[in-house]
Amino acid sequence: MNQNAPENKVAVIMRRIRGKTGYDVAVRDPAATVEDYLAALDRAILELPLDRGRAPGRRSCAGCDRCCAERLPLTWIDYLNLKAAVDPEAGLADFLAAHAHVLVDGPVVDIILAGGGGGCCLLDPENRTCRAYHARPLVCRTFICCPSTIRARRLRAVLTNRGEDELVRQWLLDARRRGKPPLIHEGYAPRPRMGDWPPTPFAGCSSYxxxxxKAVCPPGLWSALTAGSTVAH
Structure with missing residues (x-):
């Protein structure tokens, strides 16, 4: 695999980090999209000999569910992808009621995939694989249990958080349109306010x-991702 090939707008590069084989991320084309980043990670997961800390010696994620019981935040586009894959007739509120868990603590909102039997609700309990793998959330698609550089970790966090922010905004808008309180599974003095959730770069988009x-990254992170030099681990 040549991650630096001209057609690859985002490169995932092997790095030795704390004595293990991990990865770094670099943006090669300023027009790169979130999907370009995801595609680069897909290739890396399949082809790079990364040291997987949760499954030493393993070279494939297939059939390994050791990351499937963690918090799995959803983005707006994750919702659209999963809705098409598992519940195409559901509106936002119905989808979240069936497949997600909405926690509101004061003004803070967290929308995650629902658990089931000790793992994600999409996990097949027999073969330990995802029932909607082709539509799995961004947080799943970008996770590799190996070391990564600071800029790689920051990029993943920014995309996940901003994407979830847009889902929260749409959750509030949907409740307003329906004239009903927003769905909350778990609340602690909940007081979500529309004004706290302005539009994000994911607004109006249906695909990564x-x-x-560049629209999602803070300027400092964008500079680090597009810099030619290697950054600190």
């Missing part, structure tokens, strides 16, 4: 191909 990485 439509979201430029």
């Amino acid at each position: 191909r439509e979201v430029p990485l």
Whole structure:
């Protein structure tokens, strides 16, 4: 695999980090989208000999569910992808009621995939694989249990958080349109306010191909991702 090939707008590069084989991320084309980043990670997961800390010696994620019981935040586009894959007739509120867990603590909102039997609700309990693998959330698609550089970790966090922010905004808008309180599974003095959730770069988008990485990244992170030099681990 040549991650630096001209057609690869985002490169995932092997790095030795704390004595283990991990990865770094670099943006090669300023027009790169979130989907370009995801595609680069997909290739890396399949092809790079990364040291997987949760499954030493393993070279494939298939059939390994050791990350499937963690908090799995959803983005707006994750919702659209999963809805098409598992519940195409559901509106946002119905989808979240069936497949997610909405926690509100004061003004803070967290929308995650629902658990089931000690793992994600999408986990097949027999073969330990995802029932909607092709539509799995961004947080799943970007996780590799190996070391990564600071800029790689920051990029993953920013995309996950901003994408979830847009889902929260849409959750509030949907409740307003329906004239009902927003769905809350678990609340602690909940007081979500529309004004706390302005539009994000994910607004109006239905695919990760439509979201430029540059629009999501803070300037400092963007500079680090597009810099030619290697950054600290």
